[in-house]
Amino acid sequence: xxxxxxxxxxxxxxxxxxxxxxxxxxxxxxxxxxxxxxxxxxxxxxxxxxxxxxxxxxxxxxxxxxxxxxxxxxxxxxxxxxxxxxxxxxxxxxxxxxxxxxxxxxxxxxxxxxxxxxxxxxxxxxxxxxxxxxxxxxxxxxxxxxxxxxxxxxxxxxxxxxxxxxxxxxxxxxxxxxxxxxxxxxxxxxxxxxxxxxxxxxxxxxxxxxxxxx
Amino acid sequence: xxxxxxxxxxxxxxxxxxxxxxxxxxxxxxxxxxxxxxxxxxxxxxxxxxxxxxxxxxxxxxxxxxxxxxxxxxxxxxxxxxxxxxxxxxxxxxxxxxxxxxxxxxxxxxxxxxxxxxxxxxxxxxxxxxxxxxxxxxxxxxxxxxxxxxxxxxxxxxxxxxxxxxxxxxxxxxxxxxxxxxxxxxxxxxxxxxxxxxxxxxxxxxxxxxxxxx
DNA sequence: GTATATACATTCAGCAATGTATGTATAGGC
DNA sequence: GCCTATACATACATTGCTGAATGTATATAC
Numbered sequence: 234x235x236x237x238x239x240x241x242x243x244x245x246x247x248x249x250x251x252x253x254x255x256x257x258x259x260x261x262x263x264x265x266x267x268x269x270x271x272x273x274x275x276x277x278x279x280x281x282x283x284x285x286x287x288x289x290x291x292x293x294x295x296x297x298x299x300x301x302x303x304x305x306x307x308x309x310x311x312x313x314x315x316x317x318x319x320x321x322x323x324x325x326x327x328x329x330x331x332x333x334x335x336x337x338x339x340x341x342x343x344x345x346x347x348x349x350x351x352x353x354x355x356x357x358x359x360x361x362x363x364x365x366x367x368x369x370x371x372x373x374x375x376x377x378x379x380x381x382x383x384x385x386x387x388x389x390x391x392x393x394x395x396x397x398x399x400x401x402x403x404x405x406x407x408x409x410x411x412x413x414x415x416x417x418x419x420x421x422x423x424x425x426x427x428x429x430x431x432x433x434x435x436x437x438x439x440x441x442x443x444x445x446x447x
Numbered sequence: 448x449x450x451x452x453x454x455x456x457x458x459x460x461x462x463x464x465x466x467x468x469x470x471x472x473x474x475x476x477x478x479x480x481x482x483x484x485x486x487x488x489x490x491x492x493x494x495x496x497x498x499x500x501x502x503x504x505x506x507x508x509x510x511x512x513x514x515x516x517x518x519x520x521x522x523x524x525x526x527x528x529x530x531x532x533x534x535x536x537x538x539x540x541x542x543x544x545x546x547x548x549x550x551x552x553x554x555x556x557x558x559x560x561x562x563x564x565x566x567x568x569x570x571x572x573x574x575x576x577x578x579x580x581x582x583x584x585x586x587x588x589x590x591x592x593x594x595x596x597x598x599x600x601x602x603x604x605x606x607x608x609x610x611x612x613x614x615x616x617x618x619x620x621x622x623x624x625x626x627x628x629x630x631x632x633x634x635x636x637x638x639x640x641x642x643x644x645x646x647x648x649x650x651x652x653x654x655x656x657x658x659x660x661x
Numbered sequence: 662g663t664a665t666a667t668a669c670a671t672t673c674a675g676c677a678a679t680g681t682a683t684g685t686a687t688a689g690g691c
Numbered sequence: 692g693c694c695t696a697t698a699c700a701t702a703c704a705t706t707g708c709t710g711a712a713t714g715t716a717t718a719t720a721c
Contacts (some may be wrong), residue, residue, distance in 0.1 A: 283698060351477055402621040410620075455668090
């Protein structure tokens, strides 16, 4: 091959990331070699080393590429002027679960992160970033909860830390468990019931309140 | 070194598995080499190849070694003659969560499985075994639920598949989330509240029933 | 007491992946 | 129309690990 235009170079970069996603998903992040990714992308390793520092750099770029679609939905839920914060939160959670089922790219991403990835060595910083992302979501949930409490959608004496942590765990748990065994349950149908059960528990479970007697 | 007695050989084997646990936890399963494990165990790679076929075999042996303590507790909950199946289930879940916090070995195991392990290539069968183990637990939960329903501890029209899947997801989600960020919450204290919230939802959430109106 | 299987240590060949160095043809600025 | 940075491909050296082969000293069976 020869020198491409800038637009073509960007496309090459995207091709490499697409290929990486496929290969990471098929063989696992650590087991995948740059040779694998290169041949999947229809280029040589030289091209990869031109666009990226090394495999870890490719992986990070691939992860970064796909954090966008969820943000807008989540933001609306934590907007203080939103009259129905719990409704937005419900929408968001259902959407997230259904995306995991229906969007093959999203599902692949989840499977890579949950099953095909070692958080160690070079990837140790990825664990930190996961933790940061986790705390971000927790912060959003906390603000959304505050709005919901102000509007009487959640009880005033809800233990914020406990309930946020609990709800967040529910989401990751459902996704992870379903990915492990997708056959046992039609998650797309069950999503709303799962989410509603979580919200029901938030609203009514005494064990998530600060003062047990209320 | 020289020829050891059978008892000493068994101890060597255990040493290797202990070392593997440490090294897998520190470097990740795929990144760890047999050389690492050997030097951690104070033996040479020759010793490992004597006791095991390869690294994957070591890993499998390490995983198999630690499935025992939970079984007895879980079994009591699914015993049809148990007068308080939900109470046993509660005990078991709380115990499981607290073990993840307090028992360093158990925690290490969880961290290896959740964060330091790629389920791909040679480890693909491990994913199958995870799935099997998951279905085992689901089966136990199903039987326990049946007992609880028979004894009036859970509603008659509970959707078995949905509720079992949901509860199981809660457990794995809580453990996984806490392992990612142990600082934000004292899980040992929160464990009972989390479990009670889950049980509360099982008992009262309309979204887990088969017929919504009841 | 001898023979043999055992429980390792040591050595070696070979591969596969990585990173780098170099080649090369073109795009785009002047 | 030339020059240079760009966007790759190709070739090479190095490394680290694996698995198997071999060595060896001792339990243990007989």
